[in-house]
Structures are given as C-alpha cells and as structure tokens.
Amino acid sequence: MDAYSPLKTPVSSRRKTTSGTLDIVLSVNGRDHRLSVDPRVTLLDALREHLSLTGSKKGCDHGQCGACTVHVDGQRVLSCLTLAATVEGKAVTTIEGLAPDEGRLHPMQQAFMDHDAFQCGYCTPGQIMSAVACVTEGLAETDDDIREYMSGNLCRCAAYPNIVAAVRQTRDEMKGERS
Ligand code: FES
C-alpha cells in the first residue's frame, strides 16, 4: 500500500475537539496510544514529542535525508512527510520496536555493529529501518542494488561502504533463515 495515499477519512470528519486538536489512536511497536494532536502534526513529531520515541531522527524535516524513516504496515516511510492522522489503524514500527525481544538485537542492528557502519550514529536508526525494508522487499541482491535502494538515506559521516557490508551480511543471514 502506498504510504503516501490520501486519507480514507478526511481529517475534518474525524474526532476533532473544540480546541481544534484531533483525537487519534496510533499503533506503535505493537501498542496502541491515544493522542490528541494538531491535525497538522507529522508522524515524526508525534513519535518524538508525544510518545517520547526519539530514536527516529529529525535531520532535514523535508524528506531529503532519510533520518526519520520508520515502517508503516511493513513499508518504509519518511515520517517527517507523513501526517500522524493518516496512519491511524496501521502498524507503525520504529527503531525502538525493531528487535524481536528485549535484550536481543535485530540482525540488521547486529550487522551495523559488526561492520562499524556508523560514526556519529545520527543517521543510523533511519539507515537500519530502510535497510531492513530493502532486504525484505528483495531489493538488496547486489551491492549496486543496495546503494541504489539506500540512496535516500544520507550519512554525513560517509559510512557508506560499511553500511553496504552490513546490509549484505543481513541479506545473507535472512536468506539462510528462509532456506
Ligand atoms: Fe525526514 Fe530528513 S528528517 S527525510
């Protein structure tokens, strides 16, 4: 499903309060959260400022760096370009909810550690969320594919070769799990 598809229900006909805020329920990392937000609030701001989930980073706030990447119904989405109200009823996953269990890393998180695929770490949550989707979408067959499909995630520390190596390792591990 296109994460940027228009609202099925117009904001104006939802539960708008007298103060002009909107009552919504966001499903994030398997938990429902009831929020009263400005209809214009982005998913990124809802996560960071209303739910204190600060793993998703605000880099450009204009859809140009990928630092804010999260999954919505399993697809990567730029949360700075997505209105929170448009993802009501969908499953949002952030870097905080990626690991399968508490105390265990997702294989992609482990691979980023193994390959030293970060320096300052600011872009890393977005890189990892994008990388997981890249592998699950079958778009990580070659290094060129990885570079192409990860090209929306910028790294000012230029950890790109290490990021490609981490994605390659996880792709092979995930393929091994499937076979
Ligand atoms: Fe969303 Fe840069 S903060 S793309």
Ligand code: FES
């Ligand atoms: Fe610093 Fe990517 S690790 S921006």
